[in-house]
Amino acid sequence: MVFIMYVCLCHGVSDKKIKQLVLEEGLTDIKQIKKCTALGSQCGKCVKMAKEILTETGAIEYSEAS
Ligand code: FES
Numbered sequence: 001m002v003f004i005m006y007v008c009l010c011h012g013v014s015d016k017k018i019k020q021l022v023l024e025e026g027l028t029d030i031k032q033i034k035k036c037t038a039l040g041s042q043c044g045k046c047v048k049m050a051k052e053i054l055t056e057t058g059a060i061e062y063s064e065a066s
Pocket residue numbers: 007008009010011039040041042043044045046047
């Protein structure tokens with residue numbers, strides 16, 4: 001069974017979608033994710049968790065190192 005965790009409920013953005021954008025599209029920071037998905041543009045509650053997922057996926061470190 002595959003579980004989908006929604007990070008942004010307002011726009012239906014899952015953790016899988018964020019990881020996919022990082023790993024397959026090469027997005028490296030929260031601004032790019034917001035632009036692509038509208039994440040955080042309504043209530044904004046999801047931004048903190050989205051940043052944690054970015055860190056987990058290695059995107060933040062990558063972006064800060066460059
Ligand atoms: S949960 Fe993402 S903007 Fe509301």
